[in-house]
Amino acid sequence: GENVEQHPSTLSVQEGDSAVIKCTYSDSASNYFPWYKQELGKRPQLIIDIRSNVGEKKDQRIAVTLNKTAKHFSLHITETQPEDSAVYFCAASKGFQKLVFGTGTRLLVSP
Amino acid sequence: AAGVIQSPRHLIKEKRETATLKCYPIPRHDTVYWYQQGPGQDPQFLISFYEKMQSDKGSIPDRFSAQQFSDYHSELNMSSLELGDSALYFCASSFITPGWEGYTFGSGTRLTVV
Numbered sequence: 001g002e003n004v005e006q007h008p009s010t011l012s013v014q015e016g017d018s019a020v021i022k023c024t025y026s027d028s029a030s031n032y033f034p035w036y037k038q039e040l041g042k043r044p045q046l047i048i049d050i051r052s053n054v055g056e057k058k059d060q061r062i063a064v065t066l067n068k069t070a071k072h073f074s075l076h077i078t079e080t081q082p083e084d085s086a087v088y089f090c091a092a093s094k095g096f097q098k099l100v101f102g103t104g105t106r107l108l109v110s111p
Numbered sequence: 112a113a114g115v116i117q118s119p120r121h122l123i124k125e126k127r128e129t130a131t132l133k134c135y136p137i138p139r140h141d142t143v144y145w146y147q148q149g150p151g152q153d154p155q156f157l158i159s160f161y162e163k164m165q166s167d168k169g170s171i172p173d174r175f176s177a178q179q180f181s182d183y184h185s186e187l188n189m190s191s192l193e194l195g196d197s198a199l200y201f202c203a204s205s206f207i208t209p210g211w212e213g214y215t216f217g218s219g220t221r222l223t224v225v
Contacts, residue, residue: 043216096207098167101153
């Protein structure tokens, strides 16, 4: 089955810096790659997603890139703000099938 | 906009007791998924239903069962509770037909087994 690895497990940046989180997946049939932001005790919130027919997607300060050949995808956050501090999960799925999550990255943005 | 509704928000049970978690998907969503998230862990897929039929099964213990009802709400039944069952349980829903629409998670049920 699908296996998703996520790095780093923790990431500390200064406000205004960029943050990059990377994930790799094992199943070449996976075609949907969402990123979730989760604050303590709250639900995962979708922040951006990408499908396998697209190499890059951007939404304001957040972007995701996908390399199907290498089977990895990355989350890029620019101009980080303290409120970006949270745990970020990548995930992979084949369309409507179950999400397989990465192990999470705790992002800390210091003022 | 309507969201995925889960109840209860918090639940405290003793070991060996039974718990029932409920999930009400977004109207017109036809698929429900259940995930378990232990402290500091990533969400783990338990089970899913499409059009009231079980569509996939993950790492769900035999002590747990689930179903989706005619109104599309789903219930996760957990028996013989163990301390290790303490976790956040999330339900998510999506819309598969005619075109797939991504997941929306509910706010979760925090189950504490004492």
